Amino acid sequence: MDKVIVLLLLILFITEALATPSAVLQDKNDKTLRITHLTLHNISLDKAREITDQIKASGFNTIQVVLSDGLIFEHAPWKPISNAWSKAEFLSWVSYARARSLDIVPEINLLTHQERFFQNLHPQLMFNKSTYDPRNEKTFEVVFTFIDEIIEAIQPRAIHIGHDEVAGHLPYSAKKWLRSGEEMLPATLFLKNVTQVHAYLKRKGIETWMWGDMLISSNEFPNMLAKHLHGNSPGYGKNLRDQLPRDIVICDWHYFDEQTEFPSLSTLQQEGFRVIATTWKNERAIRNFSRYAKNHNAYGMMATIWFYLPRNEMELVNWIIQTSGKLFQNPDATVLPQPK
DSSP: OHHHHHHHHHHHHHHHHHHSOHHHHSOTTOOOEEEEEEEOSSOOHHHHHHHHHHHHHTTOOEEEEEOSTTBOOTTOSSOOOTTOBOHHHHHHHHHHHHTTTOEEEEEEEESSOTTTTTTTSOGGGBSSSSSBOTTOHHHHHHHHHHHHHHHHHHOOSEEEEEOOSOTTSSHHHHHHHOOTTOOOOOHHHHHHHHHHHHHHHHHTTOEEEEEOGGGOOTTTOTTSOGGGOOTTSTTOTHHHHTTSOTTSEEEEEOSSOOSSOOHHHHHHHHTTOEEEEEEOSOHHHHHHHHHHHHHTTOSEEEEEOGGGTTTTOHHHHHHHHHHHHHHHHOTTOOOOOOOO
């Protein structure tokens, strides 16, 4: 009888272990970052908590959260939307995530994509329609005042400073993001902004993360999808990254590549950078980039969701989180097909 009871208990233990979320079954010695990228815009606090629970259950250990007009801060340069969270609500969500052992890395859209940060509210600080002017010291007064508020509020170990898709890097970008007669920001000013913000954060003991697309070019990596290699203009690409501090973490994003090799990641590593391999919604890209990153001991993996959460397309949001969570840990895992 005792043997039967022991056998039944053993079966019960194994059954529960197999049903346990992957976050619980992770190797405790695995320090690899597994990050979900969230935009808290047009979403309720309850829904955000629900998604946070799913992120944890899917094996992630970090959330990179975009700070934008869906949130209210005293020193934010944007105009908040009507249903924006208060600062207190944001801090309560941060506490909720941290209580589940999820690190929080805030993302501030600096320099580029100013439709998200300065919006159209600070024309005197703009280099062109979409890029702020790093030559104007008043720009940094606004930027650093906001950074200080974020540091004081949540004490992050890192801040992601954006810097992707400089307006004008390709003809379609110039047509969409520049007015007639406006020029693309020169690489020298891009470098100035990165180094100035990096130095400020370093004095505060904060790590700098940034997007990597302006640091890599199609000439340097001809076998990768050119759509994501934006450092083709004079001074960008390798010339630019050669001048960057090596303690910056580069988020190397490739959303639709279907090849098995991602040499941009290994090249950045060889040059002394820590690299986070970043994906979106293409299963083959997620699987192949996960395998390459794992084989090259990348600093981490990041799953982006972008506009699908603000649009409340929850079926796809859930698929990205669950699929990425599985493949980041095991690139050969079986996953459900993407919802139509």
